Each structure stands twice: as structure tokens, then as C-alpha cells.
Amino acid sequence: MIRVILLSICLTAPTFSLAENITVYKCVIKGVPTFSQLPCALDAQAITLKNINVTTAYSNTTASSKITDTSVDDYLKTQQINRDIKRYQLAIKQYQQQYTEKKQQIDYMTQDKANRLGASSIANAIATKTSALKQSYDALIGQAQQQIEALNQQKEQLSQQP
Structure with a gap:
């Protein structure tokens, strides 16, 4: 019983x-x-x-x-997205710092180096090298910003789910 x-x-x-x-x-x-x-x-x-x-x-x-019950999963995904966003923001800062350092190196160009690059003057050689450097770092920064935007959209979608 x-x-x-x-x-x-x-x-x-x-x-x-x-x-x-x-x-x-x-x-x-x-x-x-x-x-x-x-x-x-x-x-x-x-x-x-x-x-x-x-x-x-x-x-x-x-x-x-x-x-x-996806509330815990959504919370964990949101936290991971926030960490990824911070990682991309840090990468952007590093790219900007690297660009500044390399730009300073270019600004110290000598006439001999300008001649080897085939430029008519130091200013022309600096402008050419700076333009190429800026394009490469703008591409890297743009990719990181696109990743941040995509992550923000994912985070917004998670917050809109019931």
C-alpha cells in the first residue's frame, strides 16, 4: 500500500x-x-x-x-555576439594604429627611395605609397565594420523573438 x-x-x-x-x-x-x-x-x-x-x-x-525554452540560449548567443563585436572593434583600432605607424614610416621617405619607386619627387612617392596603404587598411576596416553590422542585426533578431 x-x-x-x-x-x-x-x-x-x-x-x-x-x-x-x-x-x-x-x-x-x-x-x-x-x-x-x-x-x-x-x-x-x-x-x-x-x-x-x-x-x-x-x-x-x-x-x-x-x-x-530558448531564453537561455538566446541570452548566451547575445553574450557571444557582444564578445565578437568587441573583438572586431579592437581589430579596427589595431588597424588604425598600424596604418598610423606605417604612414609615419612613409613620411620619412628619402629621395633615393623615391627614385627607386620611379616617382618624380618625394611628395609624389609619399602620395602614391599612402594611397595604396590607405586602400588596403580601408578594406580591412570595412570588412570588420560589416561584420559588426551583421552581428548587430543578429542581436536585434534575437531580441525581437518572443
Whole structure:
């Protein structure tokens, strides 16, 4: 008799949900993102996760009625997109710094080097070399900016999903 009661409790327990949402707190401690059930710092960011009833969500296995909880996946994708955007922004800054350094080297051109390049004057040689350098770095910066725009569009699409 006790086994029957325990069995019935175990079978019906998953159908009851005690909480609708779960709140997790995100803190950055010594540069490392940390997640906790309680606020772990004064600047803790509260993240609310949807709690789904597994029994009802997966009781109907037909392809037309799939129920999924993508809030965590969307959050993680958004965080990855933000990291990628920062990486591309850093690359743009590095490209600009490299361009400035190489431009300074070009500005110190000698007449001998200008003659070897086939230019009529130092100013002409500097202008030619600077133009070629600018085109190559503009292409690299443009590609990085396009990647940032694409990532921003992906992030916007994730935020518009229900």
C-alpha cells in the first residue's frame, strides 16, 4: 500500500510547478562572470529564466507541437555576439594604429627611395605609397565594420523573438 502511494506521488509530482520563473544573478568577480541564486555583488544583474513543466512540454512528441525554452540560449548567443563585436572593434583600432605607424614610416621617405619607386619627387612617392596603404587598411576596416553590422542585426533578431 505504501509503495502505491509513493508511486502515485512520484508520478504526479512533476506535473506541479512551484515557481513560474527562476531568477539568477550575474556578477563579474575579478573579471570572471559568476552566476548565483543570491546577489553576489552590489552591481549584480538579475536574469529571469522561464521555468517550463517538462512533463507537459514533452508529453506530446509530434513535430507540429514542439515547445522549447530558448531564453537561455538566446541570452548566451547575445553574450557571444557582444564578445565578437568587441573583438572586431579592437581589430579596427589595431588597424588604425598600424596604418598610423606605417604612414609615419612613409613620411620619412628619402629621395633615393623615391627614385627607386620611379616617382618624380618625394611628395609624389609619399602620395602614391599612402594611397595604396590607405586602400588596403580601408578594406580591412570595412570588412570588420560589416561584420559588426551583421552581428548587430543578429542581436536585434534575437531580441525581437518572443
